[in-house]
Amino acid sequence: MTEYAVPFHWRRFKERYLLIGSKCEKCKRYFYPGRAICPVCRRSGSLKDYRFSGKGKVFSYTIIHVPPKGFEAYAPYIIAIIELEEGCKVISQVVDCKPEDIKIGMPVRACFRKIREEDKSGLVLYGFKFRPD
Ligand SMILES: [Zn+2]
Known part of the structure; x- marks a missing residue:
């Protein structure tokens, strides 16, 4: 090391x-x-x-229908840019929300979920996601 x-x-x-x-x-x-x-x-x-407090709102979002390899079971899912209450933005998956229910400006809060292991492609996965608050 x-x-x-x-x-x-x-x-x-x-x-x-x-x-x-x-x-x-x-x-x-x-x-x-x-x-x-x-x-x-x-x-x-x-x-x-x-x-960060983990509180924020949906700034913009996209629905992923054709996911990268290894994420097929999760599709369709929501990837959003979240504007944190402190003013900076993070990109994250939004869970516990149907794709048809997400709206710009919707309050969300960070939550911690089991995530997939990092694979050979070097895909980086954060330990937190966001859910409706
Ligand atoms: Zn400065």
Whole structure:
């Protein structure tokens, strides 16, 4: 194991399972996934880990009818851009909601679900999904 492996994996773990990103103390912007440098303030910024509340609303969405290999059993399913109440956006699956029931502006909340293992294609799957709130 290389020297940087532990913090790297811990950071990824926090992002996937705890919905942790960053907040810039200077410009008060939030980022997910977390950043090392604030893209607005650059060197003068000060980024701290921030755990998002998980509350947000549907910003836009798409219904997946023809899923990638390995996800056939889940189709059709909803992939949405969620605008978190802190103001940043994440892409996630929306569960416990029929494709015909989802609406832009609908309140949603993060939930934690069993997810498929990462496969050889390197497909990245976060540990959280969103459901109607
Ligand atoms: Zn900043």
